[in-house]
Amino acid sequence: TEETHEALAPISWLAGRWVTEDGKGQYPNLKDFQYHEELEFICIGQPMLNYMSTSKHPETKKPMHLERGFLRIKPGTNDLAFMISHNFGLTSLEEGSVDPVKKEIKLVTANLARVSFSKPPHVKKFTREIRLLQPNILEVVLYMETDNTPLSEHLRAVYKKV
Ligand code: HEM
Secondary structure: OOOOOHHHHHHHHHOEEEEEEEEEEOOOOOOOEEOEEEEEEEOOOOOEEEEEEEEEOOOOOOEEEEEEEEEEEOOOOOEEEEEEEEOOOEEEEEEEEEEOOOOEEEEEEEEEEEOOOOOOOOEEEEEEEEEEEEOOEEEEEEEEEEOOOOOEEEEEEEEEEO
């Protein structure tokens, strides 16, 4: 594996592969659900982490929501941009920053685009929080707003580094 780029020092704690210990989904008017997810944040020598998220149904193991993208840092700062392509027909650009002391990232969508034939309700905004709870234990929390629903929690998951 390549070395982690020096510009990534503020988010070096995120690099690696993570697997859910507990993944909980919810949303107003949806049934609560559990999911299994693997995350990858991999540096191949560039000032960014290449990102993959693969979620599966915990019992049937069928693939669910998939994300592929890049977490970029503005070199010399704590400013972040997270660019993602989602398998259900959405692309998102999130922007925000990392607190390197707390080891906590906060991001808010700056841009969303969807395929013309995507199913409603459409996402209008989401926020993502990524924090290290303990060495090798990560938490991700995602809130979203749709056409029908104000900003509400959709995902809350705890991961172990593998
Ligand atoms: C439902 C968006 C991540 C599982 C939804 C809905 C939207 C949405 C817009 C429909 C809500 C409604 O009907 O009111 C997103 C976005 C995500 C995301 C923007 C990431 C940024 C995930 C992940 C999972 C997941 C990682 C993991 C399995 C589900 C499930 C439903 C759902 C199971 C209910 C589907 C149904 O009842 O047909 N999501 N989602 N989502 N999402 Fe997500």
